[in-house]
Structure formats: structure tokens, C-alpha cells
Amino acid sequence: MDERILRLPAVKDRTGLSRSSVYEKIAAGDFPKPISLGARAVGWLESDIDAWIDGRVGVSRSIQSIRPGLDEARMKAISARRSVR
Numbered sequence: 001m002d003e004r005i006l007r008l009p010a011v012k013d014r015t016g017l018s019r020s021s022v023y024e025k026i027a028a029g030d031f032p033k034p035i036s037l038g039a040r041a042v043g044w045l046e047s048d049i050d051a052w053i054d055g056r057v058g059v060s061r062s063i064q065s066i067r068p069g070l071d072e073a074r075m076k077a078i079s080a081r082r083s084v085r
Helices: 008-015 019-028 046-066 070-084
Strands: 035-038 041-045
Touching (some): 008 019
């Protein structure tokens, strides 16, 4: 079996999430649960993290296909809020 186990720093690098975001998403059921490696060590299966990333890409692209101008609309809203301040 060539499955790699990723420790938290590698998971953070691969996903762009912070430690607290990883654990918040786990608690919400929106991120793969880690596997125990010992008394005080956990890791994630690389395939689980890759599948989660692929899922996020799929969600993002499906939203963009429904509303192609979503990013532009968000940027305009942010700019408008900043100019009001």
C-alpha cells in the first residue's frame, strides 16, 4: 500500500487552511477526520485530503457556472463597502 499519511503542517500547506479552521471543519463534518498515529499524534490519509480538495474545486466551479460574475460581484460589493467607510 502506497498511501501516505500527512501530518498537520502538510495538511495546512495542501489546503491553505489554518489549524483552527481544519478542526472547526472536522467538528462540522466538512473535513476528513484524522487517524490516530499514537498517544499524541494524528495524521490524515493523503487520498482523503486530495478528495476533499477535489470536492472544493468542484463546488467552486459549479458555483461559477451558475453565476459566472460571482467574483466580480463580490469584489464590487467589497469595494463599495470600503468606499463608504
